[in-house]
Amino acid sequence: MTIPIDVETKHRIVVVLLWLAALVALAVLAFIIAVVLWNGLPAVTLSFLLESPRDMGRAGGIFPMVVSTVAVTLLAVIVAAPLGVGTAIYLTEYTSETALTRVIRFGAECLAGVPSIIFGLFGFIFFVIQLGMGWSVLSGGLTLAVMILPTVMRTAEEAIRAVPESFREASFSTGASRWQTVTQVVLPSALPGIVTGVILGVGRGVGETAAVIFTAGSSLHIPTSIFSPARTMAVHFYILAREGISMRHAYGTAAVLVILILAINTAANWLMLRFQAKQG
Template structure:
């Protein structure tokens, strides 16, 4: 005998609720574990000093600066390319074999392990282009990694913009590009920023690709051609080589704080944009 529909719905809702609780529980456990062991090591000196004695003493200021530099280069390169490519796929190209190949290539690129990106970056950027282990090499490698995420998220966001907006703009005499620039992209901007958030989150926590392209320097980089050590790489070396687990937990706490603050600020901007768009539409 088939179960009533409402019983099936209650079971499905219960399973979804349990899944949400498990996800939040795992996240809370990780956050609590990191901050429980790492907060005691946080101090102003730890945030502003240079590492000493291979990281056993001193702070993580060069790693913070290096992380900001590398991620900034990655976003500045990947965001425009990803957005323009997504606009072309969503607004200008027609469904065909080449569009299918491009989408397949983007999906494949998103599934490639980071160590493969690191190997490619080391071979092409560090050796062939002779950029060396540098901020620029690490940033360009991370840009290739986050490009598929930004591109796919932007394309899906553009598709959610109602066709009535486009038709109304074109009916008023706007060109195709004016419609995209003044109507489509502003309405799709929250989704675009969400893709950039995901890209930042992945690039901030990346280790393997950065290790093979950005190098590992304990000094603040003076230019984009200097080697640099990011927070994730500094954390990996402290823990993997057994240098100092206390400093490793403190570094992990700093890394998580940076991710939380970045996500909060961008999410705040997204909410403001959504409120503004809602008011304008009303």
């Protein structure tokens, strides 16, 4: 015999279960962050951040990896941001829904779903081999640029769409051209949203391993130009952890990575909230 449960109790059970699901997701996040910071922070000192690694990373620090990560990600953003924002401007300001825009959007959606290892394969065969760039900051940065392009594009499009139509009408009524309206009116008000997208792209780039390990390489030296090979922090962490080189330094690198990601996400969120508040 089943115990009869009235609808009110059932409703309460459902609500409790839903709260639980949310708490489980939160708990997993908290666990991962806590484990990494707890074990990693003791290894993170100023000299860890500012020294070169010695003995394959068993001793010394991660300075070259910090430089490589910044270089590769910066290059990716420099390439992806104009393309992504350009696409967003074209889609919102210069055209209406046509077969072409559907193709553009479908392409971006698909590109967003392509796994990072495929970007790695493509970057290797196209940038490293075909274009002769070798394992370099350039190859890694361009590969990452392709990878973060959909993120930048989508966020920029949303931000630009959120700019009220009346702004544009007011601009046109003063005799401004379309491009003048875009640069003087639309982009400034959409800027926080666009920057959020770029920051999210940076976050993806910083944490990426599969796409950069076969394109930027895994040299332990500080890259001296965009043609030098480089090892990003995520790649360094992967090699330390997988080959069991140094637990302490693996944790330390992971802690730096996680703190960076936390900072990047917080910045993006803060900007987004401010942007939304301004839009009303």
